[in-house]
Amino acid sequence: xxxxxxxxQRYMDFxxxxxxxxxxxxxxxxxxxxxxxxLYQEVCINLWQGLDSFRGESSASTWIYRMAINTxxxxxxxxxxxxxxxSLESAAEIPYTGEGEFDTERYRQFQxxxxxLEPLEKAVITLWLDExxxxxxxxxxxxxxxxxxxRLHRIKEKLMxxxxxxxx
Amino acid sequence: MNxxxxxxxxxxxxxxIDMLDERTIALAQELTFTKAKTLQQRLxxxxxxxxxxxxxxxxxxxxIVWVGLPVWVAILYGFxxxxxxxxxxxxxxxxxxxxxxxxxxxEAMAYAAKVLKMQMKIKRTGYxxxxxxxxxLLYEIWSLGQADLFISxxxxxxxxxxxxxxxxxxxxxxxRQLVETLENDIRQ
Numbered sequence: 001x002x003x004x005x006x007x008x009q010r011y012m013d014f015x016x017x018x019x020x021x022x023x024x025x026x027x028x029x030x031x032x033x034x035x036x037x038x039l040y041q042e043v044c045i046n047l048w049q050g051l052d053s054f055r056g057e058s059s060a061s062t063w064i065y066r067m068a069i070n071t072x073x074x075x076x077x078x079x080x081x082x083x084x085x086x087s088l089e090s091a092a093e094i095p096y097t098g099e100g101e102f103d104t105e106r107y108r109q110f111q112x113x114x115x116x117l118e119p120l121e122k123a124v125i126t127l128w129l130d131e132x133x134x135x136x137x138x139x140x141x142x143x144x145x146x147x148x149x150x151r152l153h154r155i156k157e158k159l160m161x162x163x164x165x166x167x168x
Numbered sequence: 169m170n171x172x173x174x175x176x177x178x179x180x181x182x183x184x185i186d187m188l189d190e191r192t193i194a195l196a197q198e199l200t201f202t203k204a205k206t207l208q209q210r211l212x213x214x215x216x217x218x219x220x221x222x223x224x225x226x227x228x229x230x231x232i233v234w235v236g237l238p239v240w241v242a243i244l245y246g247f248x249x250x251x252x253x254x255x256x257x258x259x260x261x262x263x264x265x266x267x268x269x270x271x272x273x274x275e276a277m278a279y280a281a282k283v284l285k286m287q288m289k290i291k292r293t294g295y296x297x298x299x300x301x302x303x304x305l306l307y308e309i310w311s312l313g314q315a316d317l318f319i320s321x322x323x324x325x326x327x328x329x330x331x332x333x334x335x336x337x338x339x340x341x342x343x344r345q346l347v348e349t350l351e352n353d354i355r356q
Contacts, residue, residue: 015196023188027181036188037195044196046269049209053267067269070276074269110177123273129178142272159174 011051015044018064022047025065028126029072031115043071058139065127065140073119113162117155124148125155211283212264214339219256225249235317237308248301252294259290291336298332 015022022043030036046067054063117125120141127137138145226246233242263283268276302325309321 012196015193019193019196020185020189023192024182024185027185027188040192040195050267050269054270063270066272066276069273070269070271073273073277074280106173107177107180110174110181120273120277129175140272142274142276156171156174160170 021064022068025068028122034076039072042075043068046071062140069123113159121155124151128152212260215256215260219253222249222253241308245301248297
Protein backbone atom coordinates (compact mmCIF):
# COMPACT_ATOMS: atom_id res chain seq x y z
CA UNK A 1 0.00 0.00 0.00
CA UNK A 2 1.45 3.37 -0.99
CA UNK A 3 1.91 6.03 1.66
CA UNK A 4 -0.94 8.06 0.18
CA UNK A 5 -3.25 5.03 0.34
CA UNK A 6 -2.28 4.32 3.92
CA UNK A 7 -2.82 7.96 4.82
CA UNK A 8 -6.28 7.86 3.26
CA GLN A 9 -7.01 4.64 5.11
CA ARG A 10 -5.88 6.20 8.37
CA TYR A 11 -8.02 9.25 7.70
CA MET A 12 -11.12 7.17 6.94
CA ASP A 13 -10.55 4.94 9.98
CA PHE A 14 -10.22 8.03 12.14
CA UNK A 15 -13.31 9.57 10.67
CA UNK A 16 -15.39 6.40 10.98
CA UNK A 17 -14.57 6.39 14.64
CA UNK A 18 -15.07 10.08 15.38
CA UNK A 19 -17.41 11.31 12.68
CA UNK A 20 -20.21 11.60 15.19
CA UNK A 21 -18.18 14.13 17.17
CA UNK A 22 -17.50 16.17 14.02
CA UNK A 23 -21.12 16.04 12.94
CA UNK A 24 -22.36 17.09 16.37
CA UNK A 25 -19.99 20.05 16.64
CA UNK A 26 -20.82 21.23 13.11
CA UNK A 27 -24.51 20.82 13.80
CA UNK A 28 -24.28 22.93 16.95
CA UNK A 29 -22.44 25.73 15.15
CA UNK A 30 -24.45 25.57 11.93
CA UNK A 31 -26.79 28.36 11.02
CA UNK A 32 -28.31 29.93 7.94
CA UNK A 33 -25.11 31.90 7.42
CA UNK A 34 -22.88 28.98 8.37
CA UNK A 35 -24.30 25.99 6.53
CA UNK A 36 -23.66 22.60 8.06
CA UNK A 37 -22.07 21.24 4.87
CA UNK A 38 -19.56 24.10 4.71
CA LEU A 39 -18.53 23.67 8.33
CA TYR A 40 -18.30 19.91 7.97
CA GLN A 41 -16.19 20.23 4.84
CA GLU A 42 -13.82 22.69 6.50
CA VAL A 43 -13.36 20.39 9.50
CA CYS A 44 -12.70 17.41 7.23
CA ILE A 45 -10.10 19.37 5.27
CA ASN A 46 -8.38 20.42 8.48
CA LEU A 47 -8.49 16.84 9.70
CA TRP A 48 -6.95 15.60 6.47
CA GLN A 49 -4.24 18.26 6.57
CA GLY A 50 -3.55 17.90 10.27
CA LEU A 51 -3.67 14.13 10.69
CA ASP A 52 0.07 13.68 10.38
CA SER A 53 0.70 16.22 13.11
CA PHE A 54 -1.36 14.28 15.66
CA ARG A 55 1.24 12.61 17.83
CA GLY A 56 -0.96 11.28 20.59
CA GLU A 57 -0.04 13.91 23.19
CA SER A 58 -3.73 14.13 23.95
CA SER A 59 -6.44 11.55 23.40
CA ALA A 60 -7.83 11.32 19.89
CA SER A 61 -11.23 12.38 21.15
CA THR A 62 -9.77 15.52 22.77
CA TRP A 63 -7.85 16.33 19.60
CA ILE A 64 -10.85 15.90 17.33
CA TYR A 65 -13.10 18.03 19.57
CA ARG A 66 -10.52 20.82 19.60
CA MET A 67 -10.03 20.69 15.87
CA ALA A 68 -13.73 20.66 15.08
CA ILE A 69 -14.62 23.46 17.49
CA ASN A 70 -11.68 25.66 16.52
CA THR A 71 -12.49 25.20 12.85
CA UNK A 72 -16.15 26.08 13.34
CA UNK A 73 -15.37 29.14 15.46
CA UNK A 74 -12.80 30.33 12.93
CA UNK A 75 -15.23 29.77 10.09
CA UNK A 76 -17.89 31.82 11.85
CA UNK A 77 -15.45 34.67 12.49
CA UNK A 78 -14.11 34.52 8.98
CA UNK A 79 -17.54 35.13 7.59
CA UNK A 80 -18.27 37.79 10.20
CA UNK A 81 -21.81 36.61 10.36
CA UNK A 82 -22.40 35.76 13.91
CA UNK A 83 -25.88 34.52 13.29
CA UNK A 84 -28.05 34.47 16.35
CA UNK A 85 -30.80 32.28 15.03
CA UNK A 86 -30.55 28.75 13.80
CA SER A 87 -32.39 27.72 10.72
CA LEU A 88 -35.32 26.19 12.52
CA GLU A 89 -36.69 24.62 9.38
CA SER A 90 -33.50 22.63 8.82
CA ALA A 91 -33.39 21.62 12.46
CA ALA A 92 -36.83 20.06 12.12
CA GLU A 93 -36.05 18.46 8.75
CA ILE A 94 -34.18 15.55 10.25
CA PRO A 95 -36.94 13.26 11.43
CA TYR A 96 -37.04 11.99 14.96
CA THR A 97 -37.43 8.23 15.07
CA GLY A 98 -36.45 7.55 18.63
CA GLU A 99 -38.50 6.42 21.57
CA GLY A 100 -39.98 8.81 24.06
CA GLU A 101 -42.03 11.91 23.55
CA PHE A 102 -41.00 14.51 21.04
CA ASP A 103 -42.41 17.99 21.44
CA THR A 104 -41.48 19.77 18.19
CA GLU A 105 -42.10 23.26 19.54
CA ARG A 106 -40.05 22.62 22.66
CA TYR A 107 -37.22 21.20 20.56
CA ARG A 108 -37.26 24.23 18.28
CA GLN A 109 -37.00 26.48 21.34
CA PHE A 110 -34.08 24.43 22.57
CA GLN A 111 -32.31 24.79 19.21
CA UNK A 112 -32.94 28.52 19.26
CA UNK A 113 -31.52 28.84 22.77
CA UNK A 114 -28.41 26.92 21.75
CA UNK A 115 -27.91 29.04 18.68
CA UNK A 116 -27.93 32.21 20.79
CA LEU A 117 -24.93 31.13 22.83
CA GLU A 118 -21.50 32.58 22.13
CA PRO A 119 -19.08 30.24 20.31
CA LEU A 120 -17.07 29.35 23.41
CA GLU A 121 -20.27 28.83 25.41
CA LYS A 122 -21.49 26.40 22.76
CA ALA A 123 -18.27 24.45 23.11
CA VAL A 124 -18.56 24.23 26.90
CA ILE A 125 -22.24 23.24 27.01
CA THR A 126 -21.80 20.68 24.21
CA LEU A 127 -18.97 18.99 26.06
CA TRP A 128 -20.85 19.06 29.36
CA LEU A 129 -24.05 17.65 27.87
CA ASP A 130 -21.94 14.92 26.27
CA GLU A 131 -20.93 14.01 29.82
CA UNK A 132 -17.32 15.05 29.66
CA UNK A 133 -15.73 15.71 33.01
CA UNK A 134 -14.60 19.18 34.02
CA UNK A 135 -11.03 17.95 33.53
CA UNK A 136 -11.76 16.92 29.96
CA UNK A 137 -13.61 20.15 29.21
CA UNK A 138 -10.67 22.06 30.62
CA UNK A 139 -8.23 20.09 28.43
CA UNK A 140 -10.22 20.65 25.28
CA UNK A 141 -11.03 24.30 25.79
CA UNK A 142 -7.90 25.42 27.59
CA UNK A 143 -9.99 26.99 30.36
CA UNK A 144 -9.13 26.27 33.96
CA UNK A 145 -11.43 23.88 35.81
CA UNK A 146 -12.81 26.65 37.99
CA UNK A 147 -13.43 28.78 34.88
CA UNK A 148 -15.29 25.87 33.30
CA UNK A 149 -17.49 25.56 36.39
CA UNK A 150 -18.25 29.29 36.45
CA ARG A 151 -19.02 29.43 32.76
CA LEU A 152 -21.20 26.36 32.92
CA HIS A 153 -23.19 27.85 35.73
CA ARG A 154 -23.69 31.06 33.74
CA ILE A 155 -24.63 29.16 30.59
CA LYS A 156 -27.24 27.10 32.41
CA GLU A 157 -28.68 30.24 33.97
CA LYS A 158 -28.75 31.86 30.56
CA LEU A 159 -30.53 28.89 29.01
CA MET A 160 -33.09 28.73 31.77
CA UNK A 161 -33.74 32.45 31.75
CA UNK A 162 -33.96 32.63 27.94
CA UNK A 163 -36.21 29.59 27.94
CA UNK A 164 -38.55 31.31 30.35
CA UNK A 165 -38.56 34.48 28.18
CA UNK A 166 -39.37 32.45 25.09
CA UNK A 167 -42.20 30.63 26.85
CA UNK A 168 -43.66 33.97 27.98
CA MET B 169 -36.30 25.66 30.20
CA ASN B 170 -35.34 23.51 33.18
CA UNK B 171 -32.29 21.20 33.31
CA UNK B 172 -34.47 18.16 32.63
CA UNK B 173 -35.80 19.75 29.45
CA UNK B 174 -32.29 20.58 28.35
CA UNK B 175 -31.08 17.01 28.85
CA UNK B 176 -34.17 15.53 27.22
CA UNK B 177 -33.83 17.72 24.14
CA UNK B 178 -30.11 17.00 24.02
CA UNK B 179 -30.94 13.30 23.72
CA UNK B 180 -33.27 14.11 20.84
CA UNK B 181 -30.48 16.08 19.20
CA UNK B 182 -28.16 13.08 19.62
CA UNK B 183 -30.59 10.86 17.77
CA UNK B 184 -30.84 13.36 14.92
CA ILE B 185 -27.04 13.42 14.81
CA ASP B 186 -27.07 9.63 14.32
CA MET B 187 -28.99 10.14 11.11
CA LEU B 188 -26.58 12.78 9.85
CA ASP B 189 -23.63 10.54 10.67
CA GLU B 190 -24.29 8.16 7.79
CA ARG B 191 -24.91 10.91 5.26
CA THR B 192 -21.69 12.73 5.97
CA ILE B 193 -19.16 9.90 5.78
CA ALA B 194 -19.55 9.74 2.01
CA LEU B 195 -18.84 13.46 1.75
CA ALA B 196 -15.75 13.10 3.90
CA GLN B 197 -14.42 10.35 1.66
CA GLU B 198 -14.47 12.68 -1.36
CA LEU B 199 -12.43 15.23 0.50
CA THR B 200 -9.40 12.95 0.75
CA PHE B 201 -8.74 13.86 -2.85
CA THR B 202 -9.17 17.53 -2.41
CA LYS B 203 -6.40 19.97 -3.06
CA ALA B 204 -8.18 22.63 -1.10
CA LYS B 205 -5.89 24.73 1.01
CA THR B 206 -6.84 25.88 4.39
CA LEU B 207 -6.80 29.60 5.08
CA GLN B 208 -3.69 29.10 7.14
CA GLN B 209 -1.85 27.60 4.19
CA ARG B 210 -3.00 30.38 1.88
CA LEU B 211 -1.69 33.05 4.23
CA UNK B 212 1.59 31.20 4.52
CA UNK B 213 1.95 30.91 0.72
CA UNK B 214 1.33 34.60 0.22
CA UNK B 215 4.09 35.63 2.60
CA UNK B 216 6.51 33.11 1.08
CA UNK B 217 5.83 34.51 -2.38
CA UNK B 218 6.21 38.06 -1.18
CA UNK B 219 9.63 37.27 0.23
CA UNK B 220 10.73 36.76 -3.38
CA UNK B 221 10.08 40.44 -4.07
CA UNK B 222 12.41 41.29 -1.23
CA UNK B 223 15.10 39.11 -2.81
CA UNK B 224 14.67 41.01 -6.07
CA UNK B 225 16.10 44.18 -4.52
CA UNK B 226 19.68 42.94 -4.17
CA UNK B 227 19.45 41.61 -7.71
CA UNK B 228 18.39 45.04 -8.99
CA UNK B 229 20.79 47.04 -6.85
CA UNK B 230 23.61 47.09 -9.50
CA UNK B 231 21.29 49.25 -11.63
CA ILE B 232 21.48 51.90 -8.93
CA VAL B 233 25.24 52.10 -9.38
CA TRP B 234 24.88 51.96 -13.16
CA VAL B 235 22.68 55.10 -13.19
CA GLY B 236 25.37 56.94 -11.25
CA LEU B 237 24.26 56.72 -7.63
CA PRO B 238 26.71 56.00 -4.80
CA VAL B 239 27.57 52.41 -4.00
CA TRP B 240 26.36 52.75 -0.41
CA VAL B 241 22.83 53.43 -1.68
CA ALA B 242 22.94 50.23 -3.73
CA ILE B 243 24.22 48.27 -0.73
CA LEU B 244 21.51 49.73 1.49
CA TYR B 245 18.88 48.93 -1.16
CA GLY B 246 20.02 45.32 -1.39
CA PHE B 247 20.36 44.94 2.38
CA UNK B 248 16.82 46.17 3.03
CA UNK B 249 15.49 43.78 0.40
CA UNK B 250 17.17 40.89 2.17
CA UNK B 251 15.76 42.06 5.53
CA UNK B 252 12.25 42.20 4.10
CA UNK B 253 12.62 38.72 2.59
CA UNK B 254 13.82 37.30 5.91
CA UNK B 255 10.93 38.89 7.81
CA UNK B 256 8.34 37.55 5.37
CA UNK B 257 9.86 34.06 5.36
CA UNK B 258 10.01 34.01 9.15
CA UNK B 259 6.35 35.01 9.43
CA UNK B 260 5.32 32.40 6.83
CA UNK B 261 7.12 29.78 8.87
CA UNK B 262 5.49 31.00 12.08
CA UNK B 263 2.00 30.70 10.55
CA UNK B 264 2.75 27.35 8.95
CA UNK B 265 4.39 25.71 11.92
CA UNK B 266 1.52 26.10 14.38
CA UNK B 267 -1.35 23.67 14.12
CA UNK B 268 -3.83 26.00 15.74
CA UNK B 269 -6.85 23.84 14.89
CA UNK B 270 -5.68 21.19 17.33
CA UNK B 271 -4.87 23.57 20.17
CA UNK B 272 -7.12 24.03 23.18
CA UNK B 273 -9.76 26.47 22.06
CA UNK B 274 -8.70 29.37 24.21
CA GLU B 275 -5.08 29.01 23.07
CA ALA B 276 -6.21 28.89 19.45
CA MET B 277 -8.06 32.15 19.91
CA ALA B 278 -5.02 33.74 21.51
CA TYR B 279 -2.79 32.45 18.71
CA ALA B 280 -5.18 33.92 16.18
CA ALA B 281 -4.99 37.34 17.79
CA LYS B 282 -1.19 37.05 17.95
CA VAL B 283 -0.96 36.37 14.20
CA LEU B 284 -2.96 39.49 13.48
CA LYS B 285 -0.86 41.64 15.80
CA MET B 286 2.35 40.32 14.27
CA GLN B 287 1.05 41.12 10.85
CA MET B 288 0.49 44.71 11.94
CA LYS B 289 4.07 44.90 13.22
CA ILE B 290 5.43 43.51 9.95
CA LYS B 291 3.44 46.11 8.05
CA ARG B 292 4.88 48.92 10.18
CA THR B 293 8.39 47.51 9.83
CA GLY B 294 7.90 47.37 6.08
CA TYR B 295 6.89 51.04 6.01
CA UNK B 296 9.91 51.96 8.12
CA UNK B 297 12.38 50.03 5.96
CA UNK B 298 10.74 51.48 2.87
CA UNK B 299 11.23 54.99 4.22
CA UNK B 300 14.86 54.24 5.17
CA UNK B 301 15.70 53.35 1.56
CA UNK B 302 13.31 55.72 -0.24
CA UNK B 303 14.62 58.90 1.40
CA UNK B 304 18.34 58.57 0.54
CA LEU B 305 17.54 57.04 -2.84
CA LEU B 306 15.32 59.93 -3.89
CA TYR B 307 17.74 62.47 -2.42
CA GLU B 308 20.69 61.02 -4.36
CA ILE B 309 18.65 60.84 -7.55
CA TRP B 310 17.60 64.47 -7.07
CA SER B 311 21.24 65.40 -6.53
CA LEU B 312 22.11 63.97 -9.95
CA GLY B 313 20.04 66.77 -11.46
CA GLN B 314 18.26 64.51 -13.94
CA ALA B 315 14.59 65.41 -13.82
CA ASP B 316 13.41 62.47 -15.94
CA LEU B 317 15.24 60.00 -13.72
CA PHE B 318 13.79 61.61 -10.62
CA ILE B 319 10.27 61.55 -12.02
CA SER B 320 10.69 57.89 -13.00
CA UNK B 321 11.91 57.05 -9.51
CA UNK B 322 8.97 58.84 -7.89
CA UNK B 323 6.50 57.19 -10.28
CA UNK B 324 8.06 53.80 -9.57
CA UNK B 325 7.82 54.43 -5.85
CA UNK B 326 4.18 55.45 -6.05
CA UNK B 327 3.20 52.46 -8.19
CA UNK B 328 5.19 50.13 -5.96
CA UNK B 329 3.52 51.69 -2.94
CA UNK B 330 0.06 51.06 -4.33
CA UNK B 331 0.89 47.46 -5.20
CA UNK B 332 2.34 46.93 -1.75
CA UNK B 333 -0.70 48.46 -0.07
CA UNK B 334 -3.05 46.28 -2.09
CA UNK B 335 -1.12 43.13 -1.18
CA UNK B 336 -1.10 44.18 2.43
CA UNK B 337 -4.88 44.63 2.39
CA UNK B 338 -5.39 41.16 0.93
CA UNK B 339 -3.04 39.64 3.51
CA UNK B 340 -4.88 41.43 6.25
CA UNK B 341 -8.21 40.22 4.99
CA UNK B 342 -7.03 36.61 4.92
CA UNK B 343 -5.50 36.96 8.36
CA ARG B 344 -8.70 38.51 9.68
CA GLN B 345 -10.69 35.74 8.12
CA LEU B 346 -8.41 33.25 9.78
CA VAL B 347 -8.05 35.00 13.02
CA GLU B 348 -10.58 37.17 14.78
CA THR B 349 -9.92 37.82 18.34
CA LEU B 350 -12.42 36.21 20.64
CA GLU B 351 -11.16 37.96 23.73
CA ASN B 352 -14.68 38.91 24.67
CA ASP B 353 -15.65 35.24 24.69
CA ILE B 354 -12.62 34.40 26.78
CA ARG B 355 -13.25 37.22 29.24
CA GLN B 356 -16.93 36.42 29.77
